[in-house]
Amino acid sequence: MTLLLLAACSIWDDLPGDNNNTLDAALWDQDITAAADGLYVRLPRAGDLARVTADGTVDIVDLGNASPKQLILAPDSQTLMVFTDAWLCDTDDTRIDTVEECSRENEELKLQSRLSLVTDGIDTSTTAIAAHYNAVQFSNDGLTAVVYLDEETADLNNIAVDGLLNPTEVVFVELDSGVATRVPVGFAADRILFTPDDDRAVVLSRSKVVVVDLTTGDYEQIVSFPLSLDVDDDVRPQDAALTPDGRYALLTVEGSGELYALDLESESINIVSLDAAPSAMDVSDEADHTVMVFSNRSQVDVLEHDYFDVESYTLEEPANRIAIRDRSAILYNVSGNNRHDVIRMDLETTERIEYRMENPVSALEIAPDGRFAVALMRTESTGATGLDSLADANFGVAILDLGSERGGNISLMSETEPVGLAFQGGEVSETALLLLQGKDDLLQLDLETGGYQEVGLPDSPLGIGSFGDNAFYITHDSALGLISFWNPRAAELETVSGFALAGLLDDETPLATPVED
Amino acid sequence: MTLLLLSSLASAADLEVNLEVGRLDIAKGYWDLFDYNNVQATYGVRADWHKSSRLGFSASYAHFVTGAHNSVWDYWEYDEGGSEDSPGAAEGFDAAFRGHVVGLGVRGGVDLWGWFNPYATLEARGLHAVVRLDDDTSDDDNPNQITVRGTTVGAVAAAGMDIRIPTKYRWAFSHNLEIGYEIMAPLNIDPLGALAVRGLHVRAGFGVRF
Numbered sequence: 001m002t003l004l005l006l007a008a009c010s011i012w013d014d015l016p017g018d019n020n021n022t023l024d025a026a027l028w029d030q031d032i033t034a035a036a037d038g039l040y041v042r043l044p045r046a047g048d049l050a051r052v053t054a055d056g057t058v059d060i061v062d063l064g065n066a067s068p069k070q071l072i073l074a075p076d077s078q079t080l081m082v083f084t085d086a087w088l089c090d091t092d093d094t095r096i097d098t099v100e101e102c103s104r105e106n107e108e109l110k111l112q113s114r115l116s117l118v119t120d121g122i123d124t125s126t127t128a129i130a131a132h133y134n135a136v137q138f139s140n141d142g143l144t145a146v147v148y149l150d151e152e153t154a155d156l157n158n159i160a161v162d163g164l165l166n167p168t169e170v171v172f173v174e175l176d177s178g179v180a181t182r183v184p185v186g187f188a189a190d191r192i193l194f195t196p197d198d199d200r201a202v203v204l205s206r207s208k209v210v211v212v213d214l215t216t217g218d219y220e221q222i223v224s225f226p227l228s229l230d231v232d233d234d235v236r237p238q239d240a241a242l243t244p245d246g247r248y249a250l251l252t253v254e255g256s257g258e259l260y261a262l263d264l265e266s267e268s269i270n271i272v273s274l275d276a277a278p279s280a281m282d283v284s285d286e287a288d289h290t291v292m293v294f295s296n297r298s299q300v301d302v303l304e305h306d307y308f309d310v311e312s313y314t315l316e317e318p319a320n321r322i323a324i325r326d327r328s329a330i331l332y333n334v335s336g337n338n339r340h341d342v343i344r345m346d347l348e349t350t351e352r353i354e355y356r357m358e359n360p361v362s363a364l365e366i367a368p369d370g371r372f373a374v375a376l377m378r379t380e381s382t383g384a385t386g387l388d389s390l391a392d393a394n395f396g397v398a399i400l401d402l403g404s405e406r407g408g409n410i411s412l413m414s415e416t417e418p419v420g421l422a423f424q425g426g427e428v429s430e431t432a433l434l435l436l437q438g439k440d441d442l443l444q445l446d447l448e449t450g451g452y453q454e455v456g457l458p459d460s461p462l463g464i465g466s467f468g469d470n471a472f473y474i475t476h477d478s479a480l481g482l483i484s485f486w487n488p489r490a491a492e493l494e495t496v497s498g499f500a501l502a503g504l505l506d507d508e509t510p511l512a513t514p515v516e517d
Numbered sequence: 518m519t520l521l522l523l524s525s526l527a528s529a530a531d532l533e534v535n536l537e538v539g540r541l542d543i544a545k546g547y548w549d550l551f552d553y554n555n556v557q558a559t560y561g562v563r564a565d566w567h568k569s570s571r572l573g574f575s576a577s578y579a580h581f582v583t584g585a586h587n588s589v590w591d592y593w594e595y596d597e598g599g600s601e602d603s604p605g606a607a608e609g610f611d612a613a614f615r616g617h618v619v620g621l622g623v624r625g626g627v628d629l630w631g632w633f634n635p636y637a638t639l640e641a642r643g644l645h646a647v648v649r650l651d652d653d654t655s656d657d658d659n660p661n662q663i664t665v666r667g668t669t670v671g672a673v674a675a676a677g678m679d680i681r682i683p684t685k686y687r688w689a690f691s692h693n694l695e696i697g698y699e700i701m702a703p704l705n706i707d708p709l710g711a712l713a714v715r716g717l718h719v720r721a722g723f724g725v726r727f
Binding site for chain 2: 018019020021022023025026027028029030058458459462475476477478479480481482495497498501502503504505506507
């Protein structure tokens, strides 16, 4: 009888939980990287990198006991660049194999920053790099990467300066061989552009732009453009782009209404005066024009690339974001002010179509086939009444028909804040996949009609991304690791759970395998 | 049948059955996942066959269970504005550890005054661990209801004393207390990692000898 009663109880009903414990780091990081061979997931507490595949396989990538801190996928979708931290102990005592043992023995600990190239779950190349690097820019062919410091995303207070740190260098990495070359380019280089045929790299740093030759493998400077003749002037590039022919580098400067057009062939600078400092700039290759918008001016500027003439057009509201699709620019505002306009501008005819959103836009994405855009909208407080009041109080999703001549759009109110958006279908995208915060459903949104279908999820979602050939992954709010794989062709949802358990019982940090500085 | 077996053994030697309380030391590994106290109390039963007053054999089983609710404190994310962004940070997860300890031992001792029996014992032990993890205990169907297991072996060397009263009957109440040292091979619980079980061994029992 007792046995029968025990059997009737769920084994999970008697989990003793009287004690409370706080882990010093999350078991997994929801910002995962989708490569061709699987999803790569950082396990911060264990200091590991896991590869998770849709069939439920979980592999731990051997990084020589170095702890991954940032993952960046190369354009080939196969090479993963992994920034790591590696603890080393300055001792000849081979019995010491953890950080804690090294400390107990009063030996010197050293934290080394590294960059590893991982392909198919295997660390193929590891190089010691300076601690401050945190960003990568890839050449158009994906064969060369430039590693640099992105000040905007860097955690500058936690960079360990070991000896001397040189902020005037970037590192060029040949991805097929793993060879890394340090190249001096100027203080705080934070933007790199590649010419269309990948024979030159344009590196922007403070008050200086240098062009690096990529054809010989020596990475020599071809030319250097000073952005100011006065060393007291601190000129910080904001946005930068190359013209489609690769001849000119265009850059805007923080707090300045001047646009620099650097002629990479004649090695000269043309300065174009604008009415204000642009908040965003983008180039349409098809229209061969550059578009600029201003956060405090209801204006859009269009720059042609032959004589660098600027045409200004008045808008009803300021815009601070640009999305380019073929010969059109979508202008919108995510500033937090109560801006409701989204403008589609034809860059050849300069015709502007206005879409009026119910609520201010927080994000906008254009579907791969360019027929629709989806805008996510936040709540607002305007004192409106009736249905407008209801719309103001709710988050929203708007489907913009980019073929409409009248700003046609479908505006939907959302139960909770949208936390993920992806487009299903590749070349012909008729469906958007939408996730709402705290709602255990994947919404398949019909972009033609605004109707939707729900696919049940095992837990509340955190984000969505695509990988491979029209497949999707959904991360969930689950401490032990939970990812769903959505196959739209088969309409199947597979779930992989518990992948974040590795090293949960480890209470010491292993020393890393040494590599050369 | 069991009674017949026991009575036949009893005719040749004494049998003793004890309910016991013991301790187990988790010397290495992140035990905070289950309990802040690295010393766990075990509860079990031990049967001894006293072949003579000097030599005996024992078989024992003990059990312990503990658990904790784990939350996540991500220092780096907190520094950037909150640890609530970590997956599962709001709910955390529960972790439970159930240990089954079995032992087979031999003991040698001397009889003093008929009721006091100091002894030394050497016991081979096995520990089978069942770990359960659940990040949403309110939902019986959530995917992350995880059970993993591990087994290890080890040994205990201890000295103890056995007291039995009254002495004039064929049965007696028995009480024993032993202290020694326990060591086990690493307890591997894949993929979580390993625990090391070793340290002071203390065990006390109360039962019947007949």
